[in-house]
Amino acid sequence: MYEEIIAATQNFDAMYCIGSGGFGSVYKAELPSGNIVAAKKIHTLCDGDHVTDRKEFLNEIEALTQIRHRNIVKLHGSCSNARHSVLIYEYLEKGSLAEILSKEEEAKELNCSRRVNIVKDVAHALSYMHHDCLPPIVHRDISSKNILLDSDYVAYVSDFGTAKLLKLDSSNCTGFAGTFGYVAPELAYTMKVTEKCDVYSFGVLALEVIKGNHPADFISTASSPSANIQLKDILDQRLSTPTVEVEDQLKKIVTCAAACLRANPQSRPTMRMISQMLSVSSTVQIPSTVTPGEHERVL
Structure with a gap:
């Protein structure tokens, strides 16, 4: 070959x-x-x-x-x-999510329903990596440039060059890796890799998918305990008005993303919890703190 x-x-x-x-x-x-x-x-x-x-x-x-x-x-x-x-x-025909969002016409083709599915696809992939792999795998560079789409707009996580297989008997400390704007803040002073680093990056990505560009101005607001981001304030203006059902799903994604951006890593939900929340049709309450247990593997 x-x-x-x-x-x-x-x-x-x-x-x-x-x-x-x-x-x-x-x-x-x-x-x-x-x-x-x-x-x-x-x-x-x-x-x-x-x-x-x-x-x-x-x-x-x-x-x-x-x-x-x-x-x-x-x-x-x-x-x-x-x-x-x-x-x-x-080979994935549509290329990277970042490239599509940067182009006017291609971004319009990425309608609200497709964007909801992209967020779910990434959540399912990360949940699998964190909770169904042994040892767990942390990607460390979840960003729009590393999400690829096929001809049906199904999303795939790519680029595992900085991925880390977590060892349960190790401190899992490492040098800096990732893309600025997506990296969890605690990495700046602990350099300790946990699955919660990916959770934070997922939160940034989820808001980016809805907004159509990097949500820099919304990250600090979303991470606040009293965060109350309105969908109308963040939804990509290039998109048509979503149906009531899709609008509810978008609101759920915003709520999940805000929880992922919490400053305290232990307060963030796990990717398994996020994956499950996005898979159910009813509204799910996200706990303000996460206690290690059946929904979280302690690393």
Whole structure:
């Protein structure tokens, strides 16, 4: 497959590049079989950063070979030699959520109902990673650029280069990772990774999906215990008026997002709780504090 990828991308020519991030660039490759895949070529860094470069590559392989979920991007294979380190994924036609939200017409196509489903998709994926994987997996970089959409607007969590598999007998302390504007505030002074870091990032993302851009001005308001964000004040103005049913779901997402942004990590709900809340049709009361128990795995 490696030689096929090289041929299909003309040795990773820029014309085939469909995205680029901190650790690699992604290329669209049509194989002789007719299948289309996304090939992520890890950036070649200077010698001093080679260890970090290699770690991100192995991190992604380790995380993605252990998980199978409909809302997590599928890793088909990987290869590494003296020239390149490459990860091969399923190809998702619509690209990143960030890219879609930044374009006027494409953002309109992402109607209220589709946006509700995107938030649910991400919640289900994170719930699976935190509560159904052993050891639990914390993504550490949940942001709109790392959420990909297929042709039916189904959302997939991608880019596991900074993911951390939590060890129950370890402090799980680490260096900074993530995208500014989505990172939980406690990481600035504790550097301790828990699943609540992803919960905070999910809260930011959920508001971004509804607002249509990063909710910087609303984060401090939403994190307040007395937060009372009105849907009309945050809903993307490019969208048509939602039905009553969809409007209720959007309001529920705003409520859940505000709970995820609480300053005290232990007061945030777990992703399992969020996933369950968004799956039921009736209004669910989110507790002001979360007591570790059947709904939360203590890490």
